[in-house]
Amino acid sequence: MSPSSTAENPWRALLPVFLACAAIGLQAGVALPLVPLALERQGADKFTIGIIAAAWGIGMLAFGTRIPQMAARFGAVPLIVVSVVAGSAVTVAYTLTSSPVVWFVLSLLHGITGGVPWVVSEIWMNVVVEEKRRGRVMGFYAMLVALGLALGPLVLQVTGVYGPAPFLTCAALALLVALPLLPYWRSAPAIEHTADSGFMIVVKATPLAMFAGFVCGLGEQVAFSFLPVYAVGAGVSAETGALWLSAFVMGNVILQWPIGWMADHYDRRAVLAGCTLASAVLVGLLPMVPAQSPAVIGVVLLWGGISFAIYPVGLALLGQHFQGGDIARANTAFSLLYILGGLIGRPLTGAAMDAIGDPGLGWTLAVFYFAATVAALLALSRRG
Numbered sequence: 001m002s003p004s005s006t007a008e009n010p011w012r013a014l015l016p017v018f019l020a021c022a023a024i025g026l027q028a029g030v031a032l033p034l035v036p037l038a039l040e041r042q043g044a045d046k047f048t049i050g051i052i053a054a055a056w057g058i059g060m061l062a063f064g065t066r067i068p069q070m071a072a073r074f075g076a077v078p079l080i081v082v083s084v085v086a087g088s089a090v091t092v093a094y095t096l097t098s099s100p101v102v103w104f105v106l107s108l109l110h111g112i113t114g115g116v117p118w119v120v121s122e123i124w125m126n127v128v129v130e131e132k133r134r135g136r137v138m139g140f141y142a143m144l145v146a147l148g149l150a151l152g153p154l155v156l157q158v159t160g161v162y163g164p165a166p167f168l169t170c171a172a173l174a175l176l177v178a179l180p181l182l183p184y185w186r187s188a189p190a191i192e193h194t195a196d197s198g199f200m201i202v203v204k205a206t207p208l209a210m211f212a213g214f215v216c217g218l219g220e221q222v223a224f225s226f227l228p229v230y231a232v233g234a235g236v237s238a239e240t241g242a243l244w245l246s247a248f249v250m251g252n253v254i255l256q257w258p259i260g261w262m263a264d265h266y267d268r269r270a271v272l273a274g275c276t277l278a279s280a281v282l283v284g285l286l287p288m289v290p291a292q293s294p295a296v297i298g299v300v301l302l303w304g305g306i307s308f309a310i311y312p313v314g315l316a317l318l319g320q321h322f323q324g325g326d327i328a329r330a331n332t333a334f335s336l337l338y339i340l341g342g343l344i345g346r347p348l349t350g351a352a353m354d355a356i357g358d359p360g361l362g363w364t365l366a367v368f369y370f371a372a373t374v375a376a377l378l379a380l381s382r383r384g
Contacts, residue, residue, distance in 0.1 A: 013128045013189070014137065017121045018144055019180035020080070024117055025145035027173040029152015029249065030159075030166060031091070032224040033242050035103060037161050040229055044100060050350030053225040055104045057343035059111025064336045067119045068191065068328040076120050076188040081178045083116035091171040095164035115335065117177050120191070123331045126319045127189050132264065134319050138312035139260020146252030146308060153242040161238050191328050202330040203337070206321050208379045212272055212314030213334040214341040215372040219279065219307050219365050221342025222349045223248055227300070230353075230361050234291030247297045251305025259309040263316050272313050273376035279307040280369035287359035310372070311338070341368075 039049045071079050090109045097103070122141075129137045155173075159166040181188070203210050227248060231241030263271050282303040289296045318330050345368070352360030 014125060016180045016184050016188075017124045018141065020117065020177050021121055021141055022144040022148045023173070023176040023180070024121070025148020025249075026151055026155075027148070027170060027177065028145075029149035029245070030155050030170045030173060031152070032149075033153065033156065033161065033228045033245060034166055034170070035094070035107065036225050036229055037232075037238055037241075038098070039100065039103075040232065041162060042098065042100075046226070046229065046350040046353050047347060048100065048350075049229065050225065050346035050348075052100060052104050052107055053221070054343045054346045055107035056111040056114065057221070057339040057346075059108040060115040060339045061111075061336055061343065063112040064115050064119065064332055064339070067116060068123070068332050071120050071123065071191040071328070075185070076124055076191055077181045077185045080117045080120055080181060083113045084174050084177045087113035088171040088174045091167055091174065094167045111339075115339070119332055119335045122315065122335065123191055123328045124189055126315070126327050126331055127191065129319070131320060135263030135268070135313070135316040136257065136260040138315045138319075139256040139263070139309070142260075142308055142312040143253050143256035146249040146256065146304075149249035150246045150253060153246045156242050157239060161242060202326060202333050206318055206330070208269065208272070208375055209314045209317035209321075210334060210337050211372060211375050212276075212310050212317070214337040215276065215368050216307065216310040216314065217338030217341030218345035218368050219283075219341075220311075221339075222345045222361070222365060223304070223307075225342075225346050226349055226353065226361055230358055231291060233358050236291050244297070244300055247301045248304030249308070251301040251303070252308040253305075254301075255305035256309060256312065259306075260312060260316075263313050267380065268313055268317050268320075269376050269380040272310065272317070273373050273380060275306050275309045275313060276369045276372040276376060279303060279310070280366045280373060282306065283362040283365040283369065286362040307369070 036049050036053060039052065067079075087110060090106055090113060093106055094103065125137060125141060126134075155169060156166055159169050224245065227244050228238065228241035231244050232238055236244075259271065259275065282299055285299055286296075286303070289299055315331075315334065318334055319327065321330075345364070349361055349364045352364045354360075356363075
């Protein structure tokens with residue numbers, strides 16, 4: 001994939017990774033509710049559910065810093081293919097035991113394998129995209145992931161949410177990530193690795209973008225771990241709780257392109273402040289809306305669409321500051337902070353829900369969304 005062909009048709013260079021990202025979203029949409037709902041059925045407390053769900057993040061944090069170096073050495077596509085095959089094997093292993101301790105280990109391994117296609121695909125996009133299209137490209141990417149995520153819970157309506165069938169289905173779907181990338185085994189964009197650039201350097205260079213990644217990760221991972229559990233606790237079925245996740249991510253499908261357009265035409269710090277403030281208001285409203293009311297779907301849909309936008313707007317802020325080998329390191333740092341947000345947020349939210357009940361979900365998230373709003377407004381008040 002030559003630079004000239006990329007310049008002539010930038011969307012062509014992005015097509016394979018867009019298709020892979022849609023498959024990543026589909027697989028994740030099936031996988032994310034499974035372990036929390038299974039543990040809930042076994043009678044595990046919400047703090048335990050949060051700890052096991054957070055193991056994914058521990059694995060990602062432990063391995064993530066090596067991803068740019070490995071992608072530069074082995075190539076983007078070979079590394080992604082190996083990781084999705086290994087991840088499928090880990091998913092099958094869930095069906096062999098119901099031990100929470102073993103599931104913690106499996107979740108840890110899943111973080112090691114599952115972070116690779118996600119991080120490498122984002123580096124691929126930021127390497128290829130032109131600055132004037134960056135907001136829309138990142139928004140379109142988020143929209144495709146969300147579309148896959150929205151379809152995932154619908155798959156669970158066919159397979160069910162309990163037993164081995166959904167895990168085996170999830171393992172098969174993970175292999176779809178590799179299919180659109182195979183023709184680009186040797187021609188994918190080269191990923192540079194700058195050995196003398198540390199992760200803290202890129203974090204300090206773009207603190208607002210990095211904090212956006214952290215807060216978005218906290219909100220999204222808490223939602224995927226606890227929104228179905230919240231729904232069941234509020235009196236609806238597990239299947240309906242899974243559909244709440246579909247509403248959460250369908251908001252992304254609807255809203256990412258217009259928010260991405262705004263990020264290309266207005267100050268991205270202002271767009272970020274609007275997204276975080278609206279998200280804080282929406283999660284604050286969640287405990288006030290009856291679970292059986294149709295209005296709850298509207299609140300969840302808007303929350304999902306607007307809060308998802310924090311991620312691509314943060315990526316666009318990131319991409320406008322870095323190039324070359326530093327963009328790979330910056331993208332990886334952004335992803336690791338996203339994971340760290342979930343690592344902190346899941347057990348924190350689980351403990352809050354155990355202590356004060358279901359409203360602990362919305363109140364915990366509102367605090368972090370509002371903190372990001374303040375950070376964005378402070379950054380906006382400064383010149384540049």
